[in-house]
Amino acid sequence: MGDWAIKVDNISKLYRLGVREKKSDTLFESIGNVLRAPVHNFKQLWKQSHFNDLSEKNIFWALRDISFEIKKGEAFGIIGHNGAGKSTLLKILSRITEPTFGEARVKGRISSLLEVGTGFHPELTGRDNIYMNGTILGMTKKEIDRKLDQIIHFSGVEKHIDSLLKFYSSGMKVRLGFAVAAYMEQEIIIVDEVLAVGDAEFQKKCLGTMENVSSQGRTILFVSHDLGAIQTLCRRSILLKNGELINSGDSKDMVREYLDSNDMSITQLSERKDRTGKGDVVFTDIQLIDNDSDKATSTVVSGSDISFLLFYTSNKLEQLNDMEIEIDIYNKNRGFISSLNNRMTHTVLGGLNKSGVIECRVENFPMISGRYRIDIFLNANGTYCDGIKDVLFVDVINADPYKSGFGHTQDRGGVRLVQEWKPR
């Protein structure tokens, strides 16, 4: 037997992909399609939950033959890209959805925190919502009665506890939701991306609570994009990719392997038609290089040394005497963050071949975690030649280089500066 808490045995989950509708060529055919539509639609809807022929090409394996075991009292991490199957796995273990094949065993009461404040209703007071959310998470009214004061205190919204939730700020809602979750008594807690919300202080509070929970001998299963948090909290992790289990073991090794596997950032830049400029000289490709591993990537750890490689080719100009390249960095909401330009560094790019690569190296890339969009522009011999928006999306991952457990997140501003402190 052994003292396991969760035992996953060859779990697979299938979904059906949307299939492109057949287009009709004639009026007659389209009338026929309209008449056939109800039968066709019915079949499509029916098939969403029925799988008979596994060789059908529109079947998608969200998870494939996943097996692992989590020990009692262990904090366990799941790492993987978007779409790797992390959330599906959590949903199966929380019994929200059923696996198509395989089985899992769970010892003890399980509670899943896939979202903060599930079941909150804007027309109820904060107090009523504590009961609503608490019972949804599997607590009884008695348990909540007993802890109500502590929950309210922990949430820090005492003054507003009897006003309707719709008058709460989004931050207050998150606090209230997390406060309820913090007082759950289940033996196993499943957490998904909860830490992605709230300000840094709040996130620290959450992490602290989770460490607390883990030290009480309860089991935690944790999914997050914050690799720092996974490393701090979980000793062991599994790495998922495209629904398959790639590796399992020490969290540090898994995070390393995850970062190394991000080697797919080759944008089909040469195919892009939405360009501005005369087109005498054009960009053909852009790559982001992580200088630690010397590999192309789209995910970088905040504070690492990176390079942008810009591939260009000249269509008309024989001589490239003076090239000016600009890389503009925007946040995901298109807020302008910064701009890199060779003229800023007094670098003349002249006497170049008709086609080649320009490198722009940035040390200690200071962006905090999030997704960034890159636009690039090119002037050659004084003429604006090429400009493309959103050539690259860069995902930056939080780092904790000082091992303080005090991450640098959105609410501490937009950039992370290298710093050193001492009394003087």
Place this chain on the structure above:
Amino acid sequence: MKGTTEIAEKETLIRRSSEWRWLNWAEIVQYRDLLYFLTIRGVRAKYAQSVLGVSWAIIQPLFTTVVFTVVFGRFAKVDSNGVPYLLFNFIAMLPWTFFSGTLTDASVSLVQNNTIITKVYFPRIFIPLSAALAKWLDFAIAFIVLIVLLFYFKINPGWNLIYFPLLLIDLFLVSMALALLFSAMSVQYRDIKHGMTFLVQLLLYFAPVVYSTYSISATWRNWYALNPMVGVIEGFRAVFLGTAMPWGWITTSFLVSAVLFVFSAAYFQRMERSFADVA
């Protein structure tokens, strides 16, 4: 049984559950507080920020009855067995409003709550069940109006009143049976949502709300009573007007709704496992 919690050992087996299975009572009991709060939430949310608030529970059936009284009582002169048409119709409106309200609310309830369904596990039956339970408040309020009407028309129901709880059970059984069926279907087939308002309006004329069952020819009456709402509505009339209890129809109603309920609950359980995937 598969996919259930064995509370004694506290070990849960997670796997694809069998096609047909029955309700998991242990789990329903375990989560009962959630049912309570879901119901409260439904009631509060419904009347929040409304000027007339719970008065709507009176306005809706009363005004419908007044309109029916004018149209069917005055103009069409529908036979109401010698009872004032207003009272005759309002007694039927009570269970009918509950039934139709439950059907319209519960059938969309799962789709409306898909954010909860896809985020956390709990007995899914609580969603349509709480929608139906919330309707009892409206029923209770409209019931007060009925008492006022009985006093106004000076009608003494007499001892038949003791059968009233039995009819309430029957009414709830019929309503839940259809609510479970339609709510489970509407997760996958949104047509239910589009068709429900229309269906409920039509059903009104298949039940003895604006007319009496006794106005149907005797040969067809018992076939007509296969509609479980016939037993409920005629039962309500007998209870409050003190006429003979139509036991035959009430028994039929119980039997039909029990069979329907068993089927619907099993269907609901069968569909339940894919709610999170298709909701």
